[in-house]
Every structure is written in structure tokens, then in C-alpha cells.
Amino acid sequence: MAADTPTNTPIDSSPVILELVDFDMRGLSEPIRYLLQYLKLDFKDTRIRFKGAGADFAENWLEQKYNHSLDFPNLPFFSDEEVKITDSLAIIRHIARKHNLAGETSKDIATIEMVEGAVNDLRWGFFVLVSAPNYSSIVEDYKLTIPARLGELNNFIKSNQYVAGSKITYVDFLVFETLDWFRELSPESFEDSAVENLKAYMSRIEAIAEIRDYRNSDEFKNRPLFSPVAHFGYSKDASFTPIIFSYRNFVAKYPIDVDEYFYSN
Numbered sequence: 001m002a003a004d005t006p007t008n009t010p011i012d013s014s015p016v017i018l019e020l021v022d023f024d025m026r027g028l029s030e031p032i033r034y035l036l037q038y039l040k041l042d043f044k045d046t047r048i049r050f051k052g053a054g055a056d057f058a059e060n061w062l063e064q065k066y067n068h069s070l071d072f073p074n075l076p077f078f079s080d081e082e083v084k085i086t087d088s089l090a091i092i093r094h095i096a097r098k099h100n101l102a103g104e105t106s107k108d109i110a111t112i113e114m115v116e117g118a119v120n121d122l123r124w125g126f127f128v129l130v131s132a133p134n135y136s137s138i139v140e141d142y143k144l145t146i147p148a149r150l151g152e153l154n155n156f157i158k159s160n161q162y163v164a165g166s167k168i169t170y171v172d173f174l175v176f177e178t179l180d181w182f183r184e185l186s187p188e189s190f191e192d193s194a195v196e197n198l199k200a201y202m203s204r205i206e207a208i209a210e211i212r213d214y215r216n217s218d219e220f221k222n223r224p225l226f227s228p229v230a231h232f233g234y235s236k237d238a239s240f241t242p243i244i245f246s247y248r249n250f251v252a253k254y255p256i257d258v259d260e261y262f263y264s265n
Contacts, residue, residue, distance in 0.1 A: 008075055018043035020091075022076035023050060023061065025224040025234075026177070028088035029076045034173040037214040039099055045219070048075070053228035053235070055243050069186075089116070089178045096170035108164045112171045115163050118153065119171070119178050125149075126181055127226070133244065143186040145252035147194035150182065161204065168208075176205040183227065185232060 020036070022029040024047035036043050040136050051059040065073045070086055075083065078091040085091060086097055096102040101108035129135065129142055152160070162168045163175060183190050190199050205211060212221050225233030 019046060019079050020044070020076060021048070021078070023048050023058075023227060024221075025050075026221065026225060027076075027226060028191040029175045031170070031173040032076070032078070032088060032092050032095070034177065034211060034214070035095055035101070035170055038168070038173070038210045039095070039101075039209065040210060041261075046153070050224075050228060053240070053243065057228045057243065089120075092170050092174070101169050103169055104166055104167075107161065108169075112164055112169055115153075115156070116171050116174060119174050122153075122233070123178050123181075126178070126185075127230075130185075130226060130230040130232040131242070132231075139232070143189060146182055146186050147188040147192040150179070150189075150195050150198055152195045154195045157201050162201075172205060176202060195252065 018036070018041060020029060020032055020043055033045065048085070050057045050062050051254075061075060068077065068078055072086050074086040076088055076091065077086045078094070079085075083094060085094060093102060103112045129139070132138065157163070162172050165237060179198055183202070189195065190202075206215065223233070223236065224230075228234050229242050229244070234240065234242065
């Protein structure tokens with residue numbers, strides 16, 4: 001359902017009904033793509049290519065970052081007939097609310113938001129791992145902890161079909177994509193009985209016709225998962241060396257030097 005438009009050039013500013021713009025990776029946008037596919041909405045999936053894997057990898061975005069009339073210029077951003085907004089969670093919530101997939105009762109909404117927060121903690125913890133300078137020396141030990149890390153979520157899902165019960169909501173796509181990161185890193189972890197509920201849950205999401213068809217199509221791109229700061233998920237080339245994560249890579253307008261603070265130990 002998406003018109004996939006990888007680009008190195010400034011984004012086309014001509015009017016479109018729905019457009020999602022991000023780097024050419026799964027990143028934080030993939031749950032949004034799942035939701036749009038599930039809803040069978042036609043949208044323009046604009047993907048900005050990385051400018052190589054060096055320190056200037058984000059340059060194709062930075063050179064146009066302030067040209068799109070965004071209140072808080074960042075990626076991803078999304079536009080429809082009502083809004084032009086940044087922040088992946090704001091985007092997916094906005095789409096979900098418009099299509100009644102954000103919870104129907106106050107209890108459902110509270111549950112959805114609680115799980116969203118828990119999953120967000122898992123996502124950022126995962127990113128800390130894959131961007132850590134000592135990744136290669138800690139990843140095997142980390143894999144051993146995955147069933148325990150996912151244990152609370154596994155217990156929560158238990159007999160539920162989806163997070164909020166029998167009806168799918170936007171948070172299910174956040175949960176699924178996060179679990180898929182872990183599965184990509186350590187498939188063997190999902191053979192552990194400690195995550196059997198999550199394994200069954202992932203199978204249910206993957207069996208949804210719109211999700212299955214999307215993931216089996218050329219529109220779905222399994223890699224890259226992340227940007228070139230990640231040891232895992234950017235390249236399968238064993239010789240690939242990621243650039244060191246630095247806020248200088250992302251805060252171009254107001255550069256700050258915090259590398260020594262984060263990496264002095």
C-alpha cells in the first residue's frame with residue numbers, strides 16, 4: 001500500500017494525502033508502517049538514504065532538516081490532511097485515534113499506555129546494547145538474559161489475544177516490532193519456554209493478512225534495522241565497524257560534546 005521512495009535528494013514538497021518520512025531503515029518507523037498497512041491506507045513511504053556509514057551518514061537529512069515547516073524538526077515525520085508531526089509515538093497514536101485503534105475504554109487506554117511505556121524501555125535498552133562500544137564483548141552474555149528481560153511481558157500477554165484483549169490496537173505493532181528485534185538478535189531465545197506466550201503472540205500478528213502480505217512483499221525491508229552507529233542491525237558484513245555513537249551525529253544545530261562523559265570509562 002506504500003509508494004516507497006528512497007531518496008538522496010530533497011523531499012518532494014508537493015501535496016500528498018499521507019506521507020511517512022524517515023531514514024531508509026526499520027528503526028522507530030516500522031510499527032507505523034505496520035499500522036498503515038493493517039488499515040490498508042495508501043501512503044508515501046519516503047526513505048532518506050544514509051550518506052554512507054561514516055560520521056556524515058545523516059547529511060542527506062541534515063541538509064534539509066529545517067525546510068519542511070516542522071515545529072520540532074526530526075525524523076520520522078508524518079503528514080496527512082490534518083497534521084504534519086514528528087515523534088514516532090505521536091505519529092502512531094494520531095493514526096490509531098483516527099481509526100479507533102487506540103483503546104475504547106479508559107481501562108483499555110491505561111493498559112495500552114502502560115505496555116507502550118514498558119516496551120519503550122525495552123527498545124531503548126536494546127539500542128544501548130547495539131550502540132555500546134564494547135558490544136562484541138557483552139552481546140553473548142546479554143543474549144542469555146533475553147528470556148528474563150521479556151518475562152514480565154510474557155506473563156502479561158499470557159491468554160490475551162492482543163495487548164488490550166480481543167481487539168488489536170496500535171501498541172501491538174510496537175510490541176511485535178520490538179520483539180522482532182530481539183528475535184533477529186537471538187532466535188534461540190524464542191525457543192525458551194519462558195517466552196512461549198510471546199512466541200505465540202508474534203505468530204498471531206504475523207498471521208494477520210495485511211501484515212503477512214506486507215512482510216512477504218518487496219515493500220518490507222528487513223535491513224537495515226538501525227543506523228550506522230549500531231553494531232547489530234545495520235550491516236551483516238562481519239568486517240563492518242560502526243561509527244561511535246555521538247550526540248554530534250544528531251544535534252547538528254546545537255552541537256554538544258558529551259562523548260568523554262559517556263565513553264570515558
